[in-house]
Amino acid sequence: MRGYLKGILIGAGVFFVLLGLIFLLASFTPDFQLSILVIAVILFLIAGGFIGSVIYVEKRESARPVNIQQKVEIKATDLVGGDTRAQEMKCNGCGAPLSSKDIRITDLGVLVSCPYCGKAYVMEEAPKW
Numbered sequence: 001m002r003g004y005l006k007g008i009l010i011g012a013g014v015f016f017v018l019l020g021l022i023f024l025l026a027s028f029t030p031d032f033q034l035s036i037l038v039i040a041v042i043l044f045l046i047a048g049g050f051i052g053s054v055i056y057v058e059k060r061e062s063a064r065p066v067n068i069q070q071k072v073e074i075k076a077t078d079l080v081g082g083d084t085r086a087q088e089m090k091c092n093g094c095g096a097p098l099s100s101k102d103i104r105i106t107d108l109g110v111l112v113s114c115p116y117c118g119k120a121y122v123m124e125e126a127p128k129w
Contacts (some may be wrong), residue, residue, distance in 0.1 A: 006058075009050045016047035093119035 020043035027037035089098040091114040103123075104111045110123040 009054050013047045013050035013054075016043050016050065020044040020047060065104055091117060092121060093117045093120060 018039045023036055023040035027033060027040060059111060089103070089112075090096065090114070091098055093114060094117040096114060096116040098112060098114065102113055102115055104113075108122050111120065112123050113120040
């Protein structure tokens with residue numbers, strides 16, 4: 001609902017509430033008149049209609065889904081943290097340098113066999129955190 005229409009409806013509602021209060025006070029005079037009390041009740045109902053319509057439309061509009069578009073950029077440097085340079089692999093037993101021929105990928109994981117000391121083991125990568 002547009003702001004100016006909402007303001008007009010709420011202003012009219014407040015006007016009818018105040019007018020209803022005047023008629024309500026006027027009905028409780030020494031010569032009680034039922035017709036003035038009925039007019040006051042009708043004015044309160046009209047005010048409730050104006051204010052209630054604003055509340056109803058506001059709730060309906062707030063329940064509608066809102067389409068929010070966001071632009072997200074992810075750089076390769078954001079995905080990989082730390083040092084990304086290739087390091088030379090060394091044997092856990094003797095510390096000799098290993099080549100790609102000394103490494104096999106199996107069901108158990110990465111199997112390393114050292115050509116210098118003959119040690120064979122499954123390579124475990126240390127956590128990066």
